[in-house]
Amino acid sequence: MRLRNITGAREVIASSPYVVREELQTRCAGAWKDIFGNGQPIHIEIGMGKGKFIHTMAKEHPDVNYVGIEKYSSVLLRAIQKMDQEELPNLKFLRMEAENITNVFGQGEVERIYLNFSDPWPKDRHAKRRLPSREFLARYQMILKRSGRLEFKTDNRALFDFALGELEPAGWRMGEVTYDLHGNEALMQGNVMTEYEEKFSQQGNPICKYVIYPKP
Secondary structure: OOOOOOOOHHHHHHHOOOEOOHHHHHHOOOOHHHHHOOOOOEEEEEOOOOOHHHHHHHHHOOOOEEEEEEOOHHHHHHHHHHHHHOOOOOEEEEEOOHHHHHHOOOOOOEEEEEEEOOOOOOOHHHHHHOOOOHHHHHHHHHHEEEEEEEEEEEOOHHHHHHHHHHHHHHOEEEEEEEOOHHHOHHHHOOOOOOHHHHHHHHOOOOOEEEEEEEOO
């Protein structure tokens, strides 16, 4: 269960050099080259949790700039603490709602999007809130390069089946797909596990994954 209330979390986030302050976020679209000080490709993780995945990715791929997005202050705090232990110049954080993603990234500014173990929002009336829904896919298509891609992992089979059904109506093209990531040698190459992936795989839960591409 996500931690949501740690005293002082918002104050730490507001003063952290690793976080783009909320009042500056609307200036980010089209300006990430200036924020990072280089023109490296931009990869983002939406709903990054405590930051294990994106911190590891940034460490392993210094030639890529990473932006981690998380809406819960107390969870983002954990990611900031990882940076305090090992600072990475190619990693920044945003505390924001995913619905506003087109306000902080310009058209075609992002090369890759990661969705890892997103909230399933199991009730039908909340379907539009699911990060792999057609509503969110439309937002992603606005900020993703034509040659870009989106990777989605989950242990929730119902959410995964829902996500697969959203691709055609949203106009996305399927690339790779598996219902057992850890049994798929090709897709496991370079796989970086999140905290949830470690937990669920140890419990014997199969991990589902797809890689999709926006249609021209």
